[in-house]
Amino acid sequence: MSATATATTTPVAASANVIPFAESAARVSRDTRPLRLITCGSVDDGKSTLIGRLLWDTKAVKEDQAATLARDSGAQNDLGLPDFALLLDGLQAEREQGITIDVAYRYFSTDRRSFIVADTPGHEQYTRNMVTGASTADLAILLADARVGLLEQTRRHATIAALMGIRQFVLAVNKIDLIGYDKAVFEKIAAEFREFGLALGVRQITAIPMSALKGENVVLSGTEAMPWYEGPTLIEALELATSRSTQAGGFRLPVQRVVRPGESFRGYQGTVSGGAIKPGDSVAVLPSGTVANVKQIVTFDLVRNAAVAGDAITLVLDRQVDVARGDIIVSIDGQPMTGTSFDAQLVSLQPGGIEPGKRYWLKSGARRQRVTIEPTSQLDLSTGQWKPHASLLSMNAIGKVHLSFEEPAVFDAYEQNRATGAFILIDPDTLNTVAGGMVTAKRADIGGIHRGKEGEQRVVLSLPADLAEQLMASELFASRRDEADIRRLTAAEAAEFFSNAGSDI
Amino acid sequence: MSLSAQETEIRNPPVSRPPLDPHLKALENEAIHIFREVAAEFENPVMLYSIGKDSSVLLHLARKAFFPGRVPFPLLHVDTTWKFKEMIEFRDQIAEKYDLDLVVHTNKRGVEENITPFTHGSAFYTDVMKTEALKQALDAGGYDAAFGGARRDEEASRAKERIYSFRTPDHKWDPRNQRPELWNIYNGMIKKGESVRAFPLSNWTEVDIWRYIQAEDIPLVPLYYAAERPYVERDGMMILAEDPRLELKPGEEIQHGMIRFRTLGCFPLTGAIRSTASNLEEVIAELEIATVSERQGRAIDRDQSGSMEKKKREGYF
Incomplete structure (x- = not known):
């Protein structure tokens, strides 16, 4: 097709639906960080339609993209809208097979906030992609078809999302129009899901009845069709969600590089991944444990008097200490765990699986070191139960493991700090990323006693x-x-x- | 605590800007983190510098990331010889002003064989003068990591690209077999000959780029701002008519009008838009009510459906 056609002719049917952008001209300042979310569900649940609808109704789809869409999809649905799935499935292979095979990122915004969506596939064998998308997400949208309710797949997705540390769920009960906007059905599905989510430790659960196809309760209100529903639309729920907290707790600065532009200046560059710091504060350099005070916080813009989690800074200490890439500078109080043996949960991401006893590279923050993995149990996603498992963790398996290091390692529990509790495993032969993991606790050295979680009640039994x-x-x-x-x-x-x-x- | 003389040197230029809003701050922090990580993990990185607005933002972030040190890698410009004249002038000024190592590469074979966008069509020309030239330059420099300013919101196939995008020794991208990328932990381990393209602006949108340029007062090639300029209408595009190599076809004539460019590339392949936005504020205002995506001005994306993915597989940035 010639280059001219799409550029100059817009009267394709689809573009008639492009609502002029003018009324939103005042998107000037946003006072919050972008909310990162993941959408879980299958094509059958209407996931592509939902995301397409979000992009469309927030005007994130531009006219020429809509025209390409209309050109490629040819036919449109009953409402005169193009096939949204084509907008989303970026790769040729996917278009040919009609499935989504990888994580794609979408961007849209409202006057109040901007959003980054990790769009992941719903098929079981692609657990690894969902894990990838969930790793950075603040919130998960789980889709359910109102006609069928919760599927095993929905529970799997919720389980994985919770495991990855997501503590805000939105249940999108989609296709509510196809059951005559039945309030009772919606409430039954919502109640069932809420119970399941609570069992996973997720307290923020919003269930929303919607028709993504008709755009009801997605961005625009669905009150006309569902006067009985008084909760937020999806976009309202997203606007009100909280970004992952900047991690209260101790200061953490994984050192990425040491910068020495001249004899007199020695700075440690990294992104603050927990807590806050100001000049004068005492810090320790781990794993060595050397102590120093903060002299300056340097950035391009100014010498700052404080830095908080998320800030990319250069830290100057008040004395000559040995600091290298991979070290972590931490507050004196509330230090992370240092040791050679940890408990963790991990997700196996590659066909070769994770082999017991094999030496992998582990990367966490800016630190890379050798580790040996010993699986102890595996999560059965259909029941939510952990089962004993000491052998290979095959692709997509979620396991509990012991990590054994040759040199001291430094972690927080993932639940306390995502940045300093997460790691990836790299296969030393292929150099591919083979697992994503989350540290749960430090293991006592051999012969030691399990310390448990703070405040945890324990019972000692004496039995034959x-x-x-x-x-x-x-x-x-x-x-x-x-x-x-x-x-x-x-x-x-x-x-x-x-x-x-x-x-x- | 008083600052010594040397310490004062790292104090900032006296211009004080209002702090960035949390949205842009988060994007900036992420980009700086990526810059530092790549610089630390790779032996011989390079930054692809295309002179456009995204490259300008990228360069600004690199300077911030390594401050008070120098940018610890060279900038590579693949010069097709068909860039806008103002772009080349701007490039050289910036390199001097910021004390940058600038490497310029042109595909000599393409020049010798006289491969031009007018004689060979955009697809073949781009392949030789951009894709092939880029591979030549990367091989010649032995670079194991190359920063690019690509954004995931630009085009559908980019939406799935990783921040560390792995390339085989012959620069191929395999979209079906990308390394999983979790949290902000990037896997920088590669074998000899393999390389990574790193995209610090992955999560930025076009509006973010413009708002950041405004907030940080980043200089741009003046072609982004509307002015009275000569142009020729061809294939539905307005092509700037100031380069003597542009030959008019029968029926074409040079017109004059207020135009500007939303992206900058090779002048024969880059269409202008009609606009009166002659400064940053006006450009942003125009952008916020625009209903057409920025790549609309790019001829290469329209060659065929899925064209960008194809080009990327072959090694185009």
């Missing part, structure tokens, strides 16, 4: 060895084996232990 062995062989016990401490004692030693423990028992 044969009974203990039967209990330990049970599936329930095995699935949580790594949370338990076991010592074999004589009956006399056990009796003495309990008498020493005193009156609390």
